Amino acid sequence: MNLALILGILAVLVLHAECRSYDRHLVLKDGIFNLYYSYNATNKMFYFKVVAKTTGWVALAMTHEKGAEGMKNYDIILGGVKGVNTNETYIGDYWSTTTAIPSYDNKQNVALKNAMEMDGNTTLEFSRLADTGDTSQDIKIEKGKAVYFAWARGDKDAVSNKIFQQHGNKASMGRGHTTVGYDMYTGKEITTQTTTAKPPTTTGTAIVPSIAVLIITALVTLSP
Secondary structure: OOHHHHHHHHHHHHHHHHOOOOOEEEEEEOOOEEEEEEEEOOOOEEEEEEEEOOOOOEEEEEEOOOOOOOOOOEEEEEEEEEOOOOOEEEEEEEEEOOOOOOEEOOOOOOEEEEEEEEOOEEEEEEEEEOOOOOOOOOOOOOOOOOEEEEEEEOOOOOOOOOOOOOOOOOOOOOEEEOOOEEOOOOOOEEOOOOOOOOOOOOOHHHHHHHHHHHHHHHHHHHOO
C-alpha cells in the first residue's frame, strides 16, 4: 500500500471522526442563519454548528439578558474562513456590554472543530464548556436558566482578532436576536410565568364586627 493511499484513508477517517450530529436546531433567521447544537453530559461540553449566508465573518452570541437587546452581556463567538483558496480559518471568544466593538476575551474558551465556505455560506463548528470558569467574560449555561441568542454576519472576513467590519443592520439582515429564551439542555422555550394577584378574601370572622355595629346602630335609632 503506497503512502498516498494511506494518507487518503487517514484523511477520510479524520473527516468522519469530526462529523457530528446535533440534537437541536434553531432557525435564527430563515435562509440566513441556522444554529445546531448538542450537549455531552460526560465532558460537560456544548457543541455548536452555525451556517450563515455570507462569505465574511459569522458571529453567534448568548446572553442571560431578557430580550437580548443592546449587546448587553453578550458572550460572542466570531469566526470565519479567509477565502476558498487559502482555507485559513479563524475563531475567537468575545464579550460585549454595549453596542460597540466587542472585546477579545483575556481567556479564550472556544475550540474550532471545523470551518468551511461553500455556495455563499460559511459553516463553523466549535465547542465550549457549559461552565468555562470565566465569570467575567463568559456566561454559564445552566439547566432551567434562559439563554437568549443573537447573531450577526459581516460581508468581509476579519482582518485580525480585534479588527473586523461592522455588521449590517436588521433591515439588511446583518444581525438579529431572539425574543424568547431557551433551556439549552432541553431545547424548550422558557416563558416567564405571570400570576394575577387575587383580591383579599373576607372571612366570616372578619364580617362579624361589621354586623355587630349595624345591629347596635339600628337599636340606637329605634330606641325612644
